[in-house]
Amino acid sequence: MRFLFKTSYEQDVRLFQHGGQVFWYGLLGVLALLAPWLLSEYLLSQIVFVLIYTLVGLGLMVLTGYTGQVSLGHAAFLGVGAYTEALLQSHGVSFLISLPAAALISAGVGVIVGLPALRLRGIYLAIATLAFGIIVEEILTRWEAVTGGGAGKHVKSMRLFDYSFDGSDNAFYYVCLITVVLSALGVLNLMRSPTGRAFVAIRDSEISAASMGIHLARYKALSFAISAALTGLGGALYAHKLSFITPDQFGLIVSIELITIIILGGVGGLHGAVFGAAIVILLPQMIALAKDYLPEGATPTAGLQSLVFGLVIIGFILFEPMGLHGRWLKIRTYFTLFPFYRRGMFRRQRAFMKSERTK
Amino acid sequence: MLDQIVQLAQLLISGVAQGCVYALVALGFVLIYKATETVNFAQGELMMLGAFLALTGAAIFGWPYWVSIVFAIAVMAVLGMLAERLVLRPVLGHPAFTVVMVTIGMGYVMRGVVTMIPAWGTETYSLPTPFADHVIKLGQLVLPTQSLAVIGMTIALCVVLYTYFRFTRIGIAMQATSQNQLAAYYMGIPVPRINMLIWGLSAAVSAFAGILLAPMTFVHANMGFIGLKAFPAAVLGGFGSVPGAIVGGLIIGVVEALAGFYLPEGFKDTAAYIVVLLVLMIKPSGLFGERQLKKV
Numbered sequence: 298m299r300f301l302f303k304t305s306y307e308q309d310v311r312l313f314q315h316g317g318q319v320f321w322y323g324l325l326g327v328l329a330l331l332a333p334w335l336l337s338e339y340l341l342s343q344i345v346f347v348l349i350y351t352l353v354g355l356g357l358m359v360l361t362g363y364t365g366q367v368s369l370g371h372a373a374f375l376g377v378g379a380y381t382e383a384l385l386q387s388h389g390v391s392f393l394i395s396l397p398a399a400a401l402i403s404a405g406v407g408v409i410v411g412l413p414a415l416r417l418r419g420i421y422l423a424i425a426t427l428a429f430g431i432i433v434e435e436i437l438t439r440w441e442a443v444t445g446g447g448a449g450k451h452v453k454s455m456r457l458f459d460y461s462f463d464g465s466d467n468a469f470y471y472v473c474l475i476t477v478v479l480s481a482l483g484v485l486n487l488m489r490s491p492t493g494r495a496f497v498a499i500r501d502s503e504i505s506a507a508s509m510g511i512h513l514a515r516y517k518a519l520s521f522a523i524s525a526a527l528t529g530l531g532g533a534l535y536a537h538k539l540s541f542i543t544p545d546q547f548g549l550i551v552s553i554e555l556i557t558i559i560i561l562g563g564v565g566g567l568h569g570a571v572f573g574a575a576i577v578i579l580l581p582q583m584i585a586l587a588k589d590y591l592p593e594g595a596t597p598t599a600g601l602q603s604l605v606f607g608l609v610i611i612g613f614i615l616f617e618p619m620g621l622h623g624r625w626l627k628i629r630t631y632f633t634l635f636p637f638y639r640r641g642m643f644r645r646q647r648a649f650m651k652s653e654r655t656k
Numbered sequence: 657m658l659d660q661i662v663q664l665a666q667l668l669i670s671g672v673a674q675g676c677v678y679a680l681v682a683l684g685f686v687l688i689y690k691a692t693e694t695v696n697f698a699q700g701e702l703m704m705l706g707a708f709l710a711l712t713g714a715a716i717f718g719w720p721y722w723v724s725i726v727f728a729i730a731v732m733a734v735l736g737m738l739a740e741r742l743v744l745r746p747v748l749g750h751p752a753f754t755v756v757m758v759t760i761g762m763g764y765v766m767r768g769v770v771t772m773i774p775a776w777g778t779e780t781y782s783l784p785t786p787f788a789d790h791v792i793k794l795g796q797l798v799l800p801t802q803s804l805a806v807i808g809m810t811i812a813l814c815v816v817l818y819t820y821f822r823f824t825r826i827g828i829a830m831q832a833t834s835q836n837q838l839a840a841y842y843m844g845i846p847v848p849r850i851n852m853l854i855w856g857l858s859a860a861v862s863a864f865a866g867i868l869l870a871p872m873t874f875v876h877a878n879m880g881f882i883g884l885k886a887f888p889a890a891v892l893g894g895f896g897s898v899p900g901a902i903v904g905g906l907i908i909g910v911v912e913a914l915a916g917f918y919l920p921e922g923f924k925d926t927a928a929y930i931v932v933l934l935v936l937m938i939k940p941s942g943l944f945g946e947r948q949l950k951k952v
Contacts, residue, residue, distance in 0.1 A: 367753050413937050419752055420695045420895070424887050425936045428929035431884075439922040549884070553760055560757050600778070600877075604768025610761030614754055615746055 333467040346578045348473040354558040354570030356527030362564040364520040365500030367423045370430025371555045374403045374525040376547030378532025386453040403529020404522040411521030415514045437544035449543035452536045464538040563620025572621040662796045667913045673803035675909020676810035680865035681886035682901035684858040690834035691854040698763035700883015706732045706863020707875045729860045736859025740852045770877045783870035888932035894942030
């Protein structure tokens, strides 16, 4: 058992709480750096997808997990990022400029969505973002001069000075890894800052937050902007990884898939984004593998996939509302406290009387 | 000039017919929302399943149209009640968005199951109806019996639902539950059972909507996405209002029909969402919704 005895305030905001964490994250970092040599090309490419989805998961974690604002239109930000990147790359802009540009433009769009969000909460916000997502998808389809329309758009490979590489190269893996690590550190720092605390306050109670002097409109818009920027960054990398993008890759279904990242991973912690991204990416692969062992060869994959996906979502919410990260916390607590773990330790109070209508 | 008026009337009729379907789906989730505060994202899928059941009755078993309608509605009512009992009651009291995710998961499951059933699959079917392909000519106006039947059946259903909520014991109990759960509970109304029945009723209404929609768009596994248009309808009418849902649905249907004809391509599919964004920005409580203030 480990006791954390805090003797200074600095210790409370330290990135790593104790030596064990330094060791394990260090090991993970080394493994991540060596991954191109350790893993097969196929696995590495899956990990790149996981990294990209982790970025989006981080974005959603800021918005939904920490600020409590729901978005069912996040694929739109992914799309804005992806098309910005594709457009800038076709003009030969270096990715050192085009990636931040994609993030910035997505952030701008995020602010536009965030402004009306001040008046909306809960389910109305979900419907507004859903409408926004569908409209953006339609714009991407119709604005053929820029996006290539429904026929899709080819994304040129990344270039750094004279060296060029595409989505399947090791160099691209490192670009993704560095982006994710920097973004995760950025989000961690954000959440330790007054801005991050304000986000959490808004999530817990808007009225209390406002009465403590938090400017709701500004912080909600800011949260949307940060979330959209991270998602746009993910979109830019996604465009390179796919190397060919069409508007229907950024539709409603994808938005829902992105939301499931944080639902499955667990809301309220950055680990959740990583775990969730891993499940969402690996689940279809595992279904494809499992299909070989099923007796009936006639089962269409698409149907099976959507069935399993739905069952996983329902199962997680019914049996593990804290997501995979929550499950991991429980297992870890069980062992660190052995034999004193109680079943009710993580139980949350249900709010039966909490109603959106009377709140 | 006369031509244009006839054309407009023609558009209005087809818009209203389409709007009736939106209205019924919207009605389905307004019922659920009012009673349980759950926003059911699987309403469109319930509609799709209802259409498939009717198709099974009519095309595979060869039953008459009306029998297969009754069959589809009955099966869907039972399925709706089962869904409430098995999936939604356990998540009662969780945050609203968690419950939304559960219904989204249910939608996935239903779509998956439909594509996996051999006789249904991913293909597109048409549901044979007794009033297909006739037209009634009124001067220059051409009225397809299909649209008239849809409008007529929607009106009939609304009358039935109105009498049910107004005059039957259980209908009044449902109204009480949706107005104030706790008070209803104190009055001896079995709230959980009423919620279950409301889910059954809502699923049955959606199945009916699916059957009405089937001749207009064909039956296929992804027809549930049309149900998403019912969200704008419900928001437009004020989310918790039953008459609002009907009016909202009709408005969305008409706006869509007009946008498809008078505006450039691309506006038909997004018109509903543009309208809902405008409504949310200008009057978030909708046309019929009551304004709610939060007490501190």
